[in-house]
Amino acid sequence: MEEKIVVIGTSAGGLSALQILLPGLPSEFPCPLVLVQHRGKEAGSGLCDFLQRSSRLPVEEPEDKEPIAPGRVYLAPRDYHLLIEERHFALSTAAPVSYARPSIDVLFESAADAYGKQVIGVILTGKNRDGARGLATIKQHGGLTVIEEPATAQSREMPEAALAATDVDRVLPLAGIASFLTSLFEAAAR
């Protein structure tokens, strides 16, 4: 795969973190961004609409086998794992992984399988260890790994677990993550 893909995982504190990260992305952001926010399985949380208010990019929950398009934010639907295959999404109702469905590890590991070194993995605030293994897999496949600085994260456990699991490429304050992601593509365009 030549195209890049950004995958982001977050849990407790994620909603406020995303309200800071998403507005920082320009409307011409040239890459798909796929998001797992741990959430309850009850219907009607309106999470998609909530995030859309902070984002210039369209936010949607993908359907099974939906093609992955650049410049969009894809939110893992409640009570499904979201997996990435070549150029499209796949869903699964397999057992929760570390009590989570959607699981960050499942998304990240499938992204590493399908997109290899083109994956940019980001772990934000959260109170558990989901995503640590997935971020390590991204790193093993030559992708770029980023975490929110644990000291300033609302809950530091998740970025810390990721830091312990792999040699993370960038540790950034929340406010710097959107501009860092944007700069990756500006550098590529020049």
Next chain:
Amino acid sequence: MKALEAEVNQLEDIEVQLLLEGVFRHYGFDFRNYAPASIKRRIRECMRDERAETVSGFQERVLHDPACLERLLYKLSVNVTSMFRDPSFFQSFRTRVVPLLRTYPFLRIWHAGCSTGEEVYSMAILLQEEDLYQRCRIYATDMSKEVLRKAREGIFPLASMQEYTANYQQAGGKRFFSDYYTAQYDSVIFSPALRANLVFSEHNLVTDGSFNEFHVILCRNVMIYFNKTLQERVHNLIYESLHMFGVFGLGNKETLRFTPRESFYEELDQRDRLYRKVR
């Protein structure tokens, strides 16, 4: 180092293909058109349980030990579901589908890919409350003997009942959910009356054909594990197995859009993915 990692990854893809080819040619179970991301994940999980180092090593065991194959099949066919999963689906079924079903003297319903049966019992409860159950036969099928054995028993963990009760109420349930089961230790068993018109049997959507004509077919969150080629096959099979004006229900992130059968159905409910065969 990075090139090496990519090679290892490619090698694993080859090994997975060989394993699936072997399972098909030796045992007749065809997973070759399953969606790759999920099946790789499940094979890896199974390998961890079996303490196999490589897919090739695992393949040797699967091909020479039928018990190992059964464990793999079980792993590949369990989809963790719940009773009245997506309560709004069952709510819509009550309001949009039940009135259509009242017009038939006898009803055949097919739950394709029923796994451990949670949704089958949910449907039996719903139909009983709508006074339709006595004229129904529900055919619940899966490819795995092991999940069918569990489904037939109708025994579920007591710990799940709180969630299922909430789902049942949101789905428009008319009684106390606890009327339908008896608790014992940490399990519950559903009432034999609910099982009276259920028929559980082996059927493989990948390799088996149509076996009857149905008024309703439910195949929810089953085809998400298939690639597009296989999805097309199953859509054709379902279409052929439905009566004219029969009803077809999918999972709430599945769609008929982009499938060759799209124009043969009309939408009964957009959000809850209920369709009716119209041509």
